[in-house]
Structures are given as structure tokens and as C-alpha cells.
Amino acid sequence: MISPLEARVLAAIDDAETINLLTELVRVPSVTAADAESDLQHRCARLLTEAGLDVDLWQLDLDTLRADPRFPGSEAPRTEGYGVVGVTPGEEEPAVVLQGHVDVVPTGDLDKWDERDPWSARITGSTLHGRGACDMKAGVAANIAVVHALRRAGIKLARPLAVHCVVSEEDGGLGAFATMLRGHRGEVAVITEPTSGRVITANAGALTFELGVPGRAAHGSTRFEGVSAFEVFLPVYEAIVRLEAERNRDPDPLFRDNPVPYPISVGTVRTGDWASSVPDLLVAEGRLGVKLDEDPAAARAALENRVAEVCAGHPWLRDNPVRVSWPGGQFASGRLPDGHALTEQIRGAVADITGAGAPPVSAAPYGSDLRLYLDVGGIPSLHYGPGDVRFAHAPREQVDLPEVLDVARALVLLVLRRCGVRR
Template sequence: MRDAETRVLNAIDEAETVNLLADLVRVPSVTGTDAESELQHHVAGLLTEAGLDVDVWKFDVEDLRGRDGFPGTEAPRAEAYGVVGVTGGDGVPALALQGHVDVVPTGDLAKWEGSDPFAARIAGDILHGRGACDMKAGLAANLAAVRALRRAGITLERPLAVHCVVSEEDGGLGAFGTLARGHTAEAALITEPTAGTVISACAGALTFRIELAGRAAPGATRLEGVNAIEVFWPVFEAIRRLEAERNRHVPAKFGGNALPYPIEVGTVHAGDWASTVPDLLVAEGRLGVLLDEDPAEARAAFEEAVLSAAHPWLRANPPVVTWPGGQFASGRLPAGHPLLAEVRQAAADTSGVALPESAAPYGSDLRLYAGAGIPTLHYGPGDARYAHAPREQVPIPELLAVTRAVALLAVRRCLPAA
């Protein structure tokens, strides 16, 4: 390795990096809450301390809603902030490191080991807590890498940017607003959890809402009514048939995942009185978008399937499908782009790991950066299967391995060899 590469790796403080992650987890930055904004300002301070020029701004959310390509939101919010730090020379950053500060709600607290999901509990070499995996470990790796650059006294020839965004969990408002602000890069690495792989493509996910009418009647004379729950069942069966059809031919890039394009009904609400036949059912869920599929075509296929459900009542009272909330298209790294080889080499040179390439079944900010012409990958600590669950966790060795690879990648992209 070159002297600058060795210096930056030696400058990574492992204990400090773990403490940094714990501090991030302890901020309960659920999407759309005040704590989300609090953490953005805290991260801005950390970037400033690391010697970066930092842009902090408040989003005009209503203006962003009116722009083409607005990705949708689901969580209510009073405000949103963007944070971008840049260090190095002039011009377009050679690399952007991106991470989101928001986390999903905790769910049933009784299911968490210990009483506080935000306690950042460490057991052995595992750090537990909401956001530990998704994706504060990746955020900590980015911050630790730029701290190491400053500690090593390295002056980059080309700019390095760190993008810290909000609202990734409910659509991507933070990334959308950051790109709308004019922040860009020649390439981007999003340090989402990838479980020891490098992800070069992400499927999409579209939030749907189905409203299905019934006919109210007293429960004692239910034959006079039409139960909206009962007539929803053939709709659900039609959705499952569509899911099977859309997953019939799975790209090899998904590495044996039998269901890379899932369709799931996440909430169902019906009725307003225990002894009344429910006359309205509202179901919401997510529709997986195929790689390279136009989201409009995915919506059309879903609506056709819902309307095909076989029930006499539905012929005269068809379900109504709308598309609120997050709208994640798919996205991928352009074939042959050198970023893939560069990330793999950085991981191999720091940890001796040969990263396999894969695709992810979920939507992410990758598609927004790719859509803006920025070649983008995912590589980060943790396994996404632990995200959004009471068992959320991240292995500390993975956090440190990714930090080393990120730091080396930053030097190689922003301080190229003569």
C-alpha cells in the first residue's frame, strides 16, 4: 500500500468507532420525529469537527412534493434537514459516502431484550438496538473514515463528500432533497447493511392502498349485509397469484432468493362496531418492482390483478387502488462501472475478503442516485434480515472491517496514484 493508505488505516480508532455507533443508536431518530432533526444537526457537528465544509439546510418539503420524481412519504413530519460535508480539492466529488439517520419505530417494547431499544447494548462482539444495523453502523463507518483522514493528516486532491439524509425509510425524501440541492458525485457508496456482499442492484417497492366496500347490517341479521372482510379474501388470493407469477423467473444476481419481488399486505382495517357487518375494508402494503421495470407498469399489473378477483359483489363494487406513501423504483450500477471492482479491492486489501456481488429485494436510495446519473453501490456492516425487528443488531467486527474498506476507497478515489 501507498504511504497515505497505510496512514489512514492506522489512524482508525476502533474503540472510538464503536462508541460513535453507540452514541448514534442512543438518539431515537424515528422517521419524521424531532429526534431525526436532532441527529442531523449532531452529525453536522461531527463532520465540522472532522474538518469538512458542511452544508446544513432546511427542506422546503412542499416545494419538493411538487417536483417531478418526488418519491413519496409515509410518516408525518413538521420539518426535514439536509446535511452534506465535503473535503478535498475543487470540482465534483470523486466519491460520496451516503447514509440515512432515520430508523423505523420500535414496535412492541416487550419483545426487546432489555427495556430500551435505544440503549445500544453490547453483548460480546454484537451491538444491539434499533438502528444499529439499518443503518447507523454504516453511518458510523462513514464518519469514522473521514475522522481517520483528518487524524492521518491526509490532504485529498479530489473532493470527498459525505451525505447524511433523512426519510429513507418512508420513500427517500432526504436523498431526493439532497440531489435537488445540487449535491452530486462521480460515484456513491451507500453503506446500507449487505451481509458480506456488495449490492449492485436493488428491486423497487411501491406502497399501495386498497379500499373495498361492503354493505352494513346488524350482526344478528348478517345475511342482509355484505362483509367487506369476506370479499377481501379473493382479492388477497389474486395478489398471491400475481406474486407467484412475478417471481417465476428470478435473476441469478439475487443469489438464490426465491422471492426477490414480494408483495405483502401489511395492514388491514375493517369495521367500526363489533356487532355490525363491516362495510369498508382498507388494506395497505408494498408491491415489489422488478429490476428495470417501469413503476407505472408494475402499478398497472397490480391493479389488473386486484380487479380480476372473482366474487359477485366485486363485479358491481370493484376495489379502489391508490398509491400513497413511498414509491421506490428499482436501480442498478451500470454494467462494467469500475466502482464495483474498487469496492471489492478495498475490502480484499483491508480484510482479505472476496465480496460476492448480489442484488437486494428492497428499495433504497440507490435508485435516486442512479436516476441522477451517479453510479452507486451498497456495501455496509450488518445483515438486513435483522433490520426492523426487535433482534436488530450489528457485529462490531463488520463495522470495523467496513470502516477500513471505506477509508481505503476514499483515499484511492480522492488521492489517486501519480
């Protein structure tokens, strides 16, 4: 049940201001490691300062972060990055952290976007379109809307609230890792990734892999004198497909609605440099799903062993084995401890706002910053945020604006109930 004080703060959420903020955020082309990513971090720092928070804006020490044995990996070439943390006044550890990443994936084929403009933040009806609208600038906007509503309502929290804005989530989690190493903490964290109306208390991991498949070059007219790297890759790929099926048998019950919680996908294949030559090298890149609670080293070994088995039984690969390497992002899985109070607290807040009952609890098949807040920071964390993840990374990415506003309101209730109000 919503109290009169809670109703007063909820009334202080300015719907038009929140939508305008989201529009501004989406119009910044903050692709991972692009200059605009840093520009947006400075903009977020100003927004949090305007809301009355004490803001820590710092430049990441990339060399030190990369040298740490716990470094989560990265894929995009990067020369700079910034961290942003805002905290409401108070001496105690923040009772709640609201976290979101400002970086987005590249736009892909512009012809797939209306008017060839993925940064338009165009609104049709109740839907806002644009790269990052769903993943996850809607969540960032909801987080910032919370602190502006608190300020507008004249609320002084009994215990602090923190808002974290991070970079580089899309390629490994460098920004979250840096924030944890900076010493920023909290009792609990809500990461406002798009959750399709669910509360996500766990997610699988994802490890980027690369396969180097050797062949032997020859003229295309005498191809039988060579060994096509493309052809010898086929049994390797078929073995990977079988491995995926094996690894997805009897998944954790949290994945009951997901048919393939631990996907293995090959995202890029490059081979050959001349149409009439037999290719002597194929390079395939992909992602390996990590099971809940599985050591990433065990997941790597599963793929490496399967590839080695194929090579051992193949007449060419036996003496010319496939090279397996692990560049880029290395996302371990993460899980909020079973029965943690945060789960029911956010579900109760959502139910009070929507009137539709408590949202279901499940797990997500993708990696995120969750495991860094849990494992490096020791902060019990979950995902709850606006957007349908099926639109993330897709052409014509979009988010439902009433959902953004409902999430902001649910977060207001969570913050008031966990942080308390100074009388």
C-alpha cells in the first residue's frame, strides 16, 4: 500500500521531463569506447549534481585496470573512459544503488532504421525509437528521474542513495569493474537493464572465443591439392552445435521459460583472400554461454576439449589443430542469494505501482555487470528495468514510455522503503 508520503514523491516525478531526458540520452551516439561515451558520462555527472548528489567523476586508469588479474576483458579499442557515481548526503553506506550503463552497441545497417537515423529518438504513439533506447538508456533515465523527484519533493533520505553510471558494459564490464575498485559500495543494487517486466535475480555468463582453423592453399582449379579451411571448419561447427545441446540439458529452474539458457553462437566467420584460391585459414568468433555457478575456466575447458576431440579424429586437423583463444569480454555468471529480501522488496514496489500483482522472478541468458557487483563488490544485486530485451541490439530498437515511467515510480518506492526519510 502506498503511504501519503510516498504518494507525494510519486507525484513529483515529471513525466515530460523524464521522457525529454531519455530523448536527450538516446540522441548521444555513445557507442562503446567512442568519444560520445565520455561526453555522456559528463552529462550524467551534471544531471546528478543538479539533483543535489555528491558526484565522483573520475578518469579510469586503464593500464591499472587491465593489469588486475580480475580484469573482465574488453573488445572495443579504448584510450579513455570515465566513471560517475552520485550519492545523496549522508555518512553511512548507501542503502540502495541504482546502476546503469551509458554505452551502446553499434547501429548496424542504417537501411534497417527509419529515415536511416538510429539516433533520432523518434516517438510514435507511446514508443521511443533509437539505438540504446531499450539497452539501456531507458534504465539510466529512470534512475535519474528518481533523484530528481526526491529533490523536487524536498525529501531528505535517512540513509544515502547512490546512482552509478558506467561505461563499457557491452564489451565486458570495465566501467563496473572500475567503480568497484574505486571503492563505491552499497547494501543492495538494482541494475535497470531491460527485463521484459520480470525481476531477474541471476544471469548466465558469456565468454568470447576465437577459433583459428588452418587449411592449405591451392589454385581453385586444383583444389584437391589443397585443404579448404572452410570445409574442415564444418565438423568443428557441428561439434559445437552438439555441445550446446548437451550443456542446455536440465538447466536451473530459474530458466524455465528459456529454451536455450546457455547458447553457443558463432557471430563472425572470415576466410579466404581470393575467389579462385583454396582458403588456408578460417577465423571464427563467437560466444560461449556459462552456466549458473559454473567456473568460467570449466566452461572454457568444455569448448577446448570438444574442439580437441574433433581434431584428434580428423585426418587433417589431427596434425594441424584448431587454435582456440579467448579475447574480448569474459562474463561470468551471477546470482542473487536465494531468499534475499531485495527480491520481494522490488516485487512489492512494482505491484503497488502497476496494480497487476508481483512480477515473476527468472534468470537471463546473457552476461551483464551483475556478476561484478556481486563478486567484486560483494553487493547483493538484481536486474529490474524498462524495456523488452528482444529489442536490444536490434534494428529499430525501441522502448515503451509508460513502462519507463512505471519503473521510475517503482524505484522511488524501493528507495523510500529501504533508505527511509529523515523527519
